[in-house]
Amino acid sequence: MKTLDLSYVSDNWSDIVHRAWQHAVLAGLPLLIGLAIALPLGWWARRSTRLRPFLIGGAGLLYTIPSLALLIVMPVILGTKILSPWNVIVAMTLYTLALLVRTVADGLSAVPGDVEQAATAMGYTPVKRFFGVDLPLAIPVIAGGLRVAAVSNVSIVSVASLLGVSQLGYYITNGYQRSYSIEVWVGIIGCLVLALLFDLIIQLVSRALTPWLRVRGAS
Amino acid sequence: MILTDTWKWLVDGANWSGTDGILHRLEQHVIYTLITLAISCLIALPLGSWIAHTGHGRWLVSLANAVRAVPSLGLLCILGIWASSHISGDLALTGPSIAVLVVLALPPLLAGAYAGVTEVDPAARDAAKGMGMTGAQVFAKVELPNSLPLVFSGLRSASLQVIATATIAAFLGIGGLGRFLLDGQASGEYQVMIGGSVLVAVLALLVDLLFALAQRYLVSPGLTGRRVRRHTAGTGTGNLDPATNLDGEKATA
Numbered sequence: 001m002k003t004l005d006l007s008y009v010s011d012n013w014s015d016i017v018h019r020a021w022q023h024a025v026l027a028g029l030p031l032l033i034g035l036a037i038a039l040p041l042g043w044w045a046r047r048s049t050r051l052r053p054f055l056i057g058g059a060g061l062l063y064t065i066p067s068l069a070l071l072i073v074m075p076v077i078l079g080t081k082i083l084s085p086w087n088v089i090v091a092m093t094l095y096t097l098a099l100l101v102r103t104v105a106d107g108l109s110a111v112p113g114d115v116e117q118a119a120t121a122m123g124y125t126p127v128k129r130f131f132g133v134d135l136p137l138a139i140p141v142i143a144g145g146l147r148v149a150a151v152s153n154v155s156i157v158s159v160a161s162l163l164g165v166s167q168l169g170y171y172i173t174n175g176y177q178r179s180y181s182i183e184v185w186v187g188i189i190g191c192l193v194l195a196l197l198f199d200l201i202i203q204l205v206s207r208a209l210t211p212w213l214r215v216r217g218a219s
Numbered sequence: 220m221i222l223t224d225t226w227k228w229l230v231d232g233a234n235w236s237g238t239d240g241i242l243h244r245l246e247q248h249v250i251y252t253l254i255t256l257a258i259s260c261l262i263a264l265p266l267g268s269w270i271a272h273t274g275h276g277r278w279l280v281s282l283a284n285a286v287r288a289v290p291s292l293g294l295l296c297i298l299g300i301w302a303s304s305h306i307s308g309d310l311a312l313t314g315p316s317i318a319v320l321v322v323l324a325l326p327p328l329l330a331g332a333y334a335g336v337t338e339v340d341p342a343a344r345d346a347a348k349g350m351g352m353t354g355a356q357v358f359a360k361v362e363l364p365n366s367l368p369l370v371f372s373g374l375r376s377a378s379l380q381v382i383a384t385a386t387i388a389a390f391l392g393i394g395g396l397g398r399f400l401l402d403g404q405a406s407g408e409y410q411v412m413i414g415g416s417v418l419v420a421v422l423a424l425l426v427d428l429l430f431a432l433a434q435r436y437l438v439s440p441g442l443t444g445r446r447v448r449r450h451t452a453g454t455g456t457g458n459l460d461p462a463t464n465l466d467g468e469k470a471t472a
Binding site: 061063064065066067068069070072073076082151152154155158159161162163169172173175176179180181184185187188191192195196 | 300
């Protein structure tokens with residue numbers, strides 16, 4: 001082992017923080033957009049047994065497309081420049097959807113039937129029941145899917161550095177080209193820290209939105 | 220028009236032959252994928268089902284899952300740098316790439332084999348013991364066949380992961396279809412980049428389809444519910460909850 005030289009990190013600290021922020025946006029924004037689209041699609045897949053295989057199978061099919069290939073094809077579909085961050089954001093949204101549509105449908109299916117009936121009997125309209133009863137009860141399952149998607153997104157976004165889109169993956173490819181392993185480690189550890197942060201935030205939000213789970217856990 | 224240029228590149232026979240032709244790159248990609256899957260199946264499938272059967276070493280499954288958070292590009296590059304100063308010759312390129320591909324293929328395979336055996340209906344296990352089967356017989360005749368749906372779902376996500384990462388591994392210089400994606404970018408030939416991307420995506424879809432077909436033929440109909448209607452109720456020995464099968468819909472669609 002060579003002596004650990006951390007001067008690279010301190011010398012480039014502001015650059016690292018800047019790229020980490022870019023990485024967080026490229027991985028995080030698609031989580032929010034993907035969740036917003038997956039909620040209605042998952043609800044739809046749950047309601048219609050005929051559409052379910054198409055919605056969930058179709059979403060799953062998106063996940064089979066290799067990341068670098070999807071990132072390269074994106075500008076052709078969107079009509080954007082190859083370096084545009086929107087290519088990454090839309091591609092990551094598709095991957096998020098691939099994971100979340102299924103999770104949302106599963107989460108909604110796991111809501112007990114008697115709870116739904118009780119809510120209907122109390123006069124909840126379908127829309128009110130979805131937001132007031134079904135969705136809150138499905139939060140733990142959806143948060144689980146979101147955690148998987150967050151970790152996967154953070155990892156995949158780094159691949160975009162092969163195309164020159166600025167984020168933490170830059171340190172990985174640049175470090176490799178310079179045979180400078182400390183720089184590569186900056187990229188890897190940066191991604192791990194970011195993934196951990198996302199995981200923590202999702203868990204905290206999920207906890208805050210489901211106070212009844214803690215009450216049950218305490219008794 | 221970029222789409223017509225891509226189409227022209229794809230159908231031009233000259234692009235398919237030679238050492239940097241599509242056929243050779245495709246062959247490299249498929250060989251790396253097969254070698255990786257063979258090695259990782261040999262490690263993960265016995266290990267995963269053994270962990271589930273005996274209950275020892277569950278931490279290995281959690282450890283493998285934690286590895287998934289490490290960016291694959293980073294893993295490739297750090298091992299690439301290490302290998303270039305420790306190993307010489309061709310192995311310095313292919314060795315670390317295959318090693319990283321194996322590391323990435325292990326978690327889904329291990330999780331599939333582990334969950335597959337763990338989630339076998341305890342009633343089926345008890346019935347087998349009650350019929351006088353030994354521990355090894357229960358494992359071979361009940362637990363393994365019943366674990367197949369989840370093993371297959373692990374195998375399918377592993378193969379997708381490997382095909383995608385083998386594309387990125389072209390960055391290290393091991394060839395494969397990823398070459399077109401990177402070379403096309405370097406030379407500004409977008410039709411090569413996009414053509415290569417289409418080829419990789421088609422390969423991934425075809426491999427997934429092949430495994431889906433294999434799954435149809437190898438998994439007992441009693442588990443998938445495909446032919447259950449013809450029998451009387453209660454034939455399914457190990458009714459796996461479809462929700463636990465990651466690829467349930469794709470397999471039956």
